[in-house]
Amino acid sequence: MKKIAVLSGKGGAGKTYVAVNLAAVAGKCTYIDCDVEEPNGRLFWKPEDVQCTTVGTLLPVFDAAKCTGCRECVSACRFHALMYVKEKPMVFSEVCHSCGLCQMVCPEHAITESVKPIGILEMGHHEAVTVVTGILNPGEASGIPVIRQVLKHAGDVTVLDCPPGSACSVMESIMDADYCVLVAEPTAFGFHNFRMVYELASLLKKKCGVVVNKQTEGYAPLEQFCSENRLPVLARIPYDPMLAERLAGNEITAECIPEQRRIFSDILEQIGGAL
Numbered sequence: 001m002k003k004i005a006v007l008s009g010k011g012g013a014g015k016t017y018v019a020v021n022l023a024a025v026a027g028k029c030t031y032i033d034c035d036v037e038e039p040n041g042r043l044f045w046k047p048e049d050v051q052c053t054t055v056g057t058l059l060p061v062f063d064a065a066k067c068t069g070c071r072e073c074v075s076a077c078r079f080h081a082l083m084y085v086k087e088k089p090m091v092f093s094e095v096c097h098s099c100g101l102c103q104m105v106c107p108e109h110a111i112t113e114s115v116k117p118i119g120i121l122e123m124g125h126h127e128a129v130t131v132v133t134g135i136l137n138p139g140e141a142s143g144i145p146v147i148r149q150v151l152k153h154a155g156d157v158t159v160l161d162c163p164p165g166s167a168c169s170v171m172e173s174i175m176d177a178d179y180c181v182l183v184a185e186p187t188a189f190g191f192h193n194f195r196m197v198y199e200l201a202s203l204l205k206k207k208c209g210v211v212v213n214k215q216t217e218g219y220a221p222l223e224q225f226c227s228e229n230r231l232p233v234l235a236r237i238p239y240d241p242m243l244a245e246r247l248a249g250n251e252i253t254a255e256c257i258p259e260q261r262r263i264f265s266d267i268l269e270q271i272g273g274a275l
């Protein structure tokens with residue numbers, strides 16, 4: 001099983017464009033959108049036969065008739081998700097990690113668990129590609145449970161469209177990845193964010209390669225950084241207003257522009273060689 005994660009230090013660098021097109025040239029594969037706060041890969045895929053399932057997290061529920069007010073549960077919760085107010089324990093669902101420890105330590109067996117829906121998992125198909133999308137409900141604090149759920153659907157070859165940036169949700173998405181494709185814009189701002197995401201991937205000892213997107217002219221600090229860190233530049237994709245227009249129309253460019261197909265097939269071949 002091979003998992004290729006596509007990351008970028010910031011939104012708008014072209015991460016979804018690269019992830020979708022890599023999956024499009026991979027033949028039979030699975031595309032997983034882990035960018036659960038803003039999953040837009042499905043706009044390109046327009047998947048068919050979409051099945052939806054609810055994703056939930058477990059929250060403790062307290063039985064007032066059994067609770068003696070010992071507060072063992074409150075002391076045990078290392079996430080400070082419990083408080084004892086008005087003679088009863090109360091949970092702050094936003095910070096509860098569903099670890100189940102409070103239930104284990106309650107001497108009165110006064111705690112059970114209930115499922116709180118926090119998002120949706122969509123699964124459909126676009127030709128040979130299985131398209132899996134995680135969607136976090138608005139207002140939810142953490143998308144990690146949704147990411148964990150969508151990652152369970154990885155196939156033999158999987159392309160992961162990760163959240164932008166370098167936060168916990170990105171770490172969760174790339175934990176089992178075999179290769180990280182770092183999409184960078186050749187600008188000072190793009191380079192700054194690229195370095196942050198590279199540090200995360202390096203910390204997790206991931207094999208990495210770089211796709212420089214929207215290149216007008218070379219950005220020397222980025223090229224120098226890649227050379228000093230022996231980071232292969234898999235492709236330098238020139239800025240092209242015609243391409244931008246087609247992407248705005250949600251076209252999978254590798255399916256309709258031969259040169260785009262060549263670029264992404266070449267990237268995939270290089271990744272295959274590195275693995």
Ligand code: SF4
Nearest residue numbers: 067068070071073106
């Ligand atoms: S540990 Fe059990 S009995 Fe003690 S306060 Fe919590 S719910 Fe009540």
Ligand code: SF4
Nearest residue numbers: 077096097099100102
């Ligand atoms: S399930 Fe874990 S995180 Fe949530 S309230 Fe209980 S101990 Fe705290």
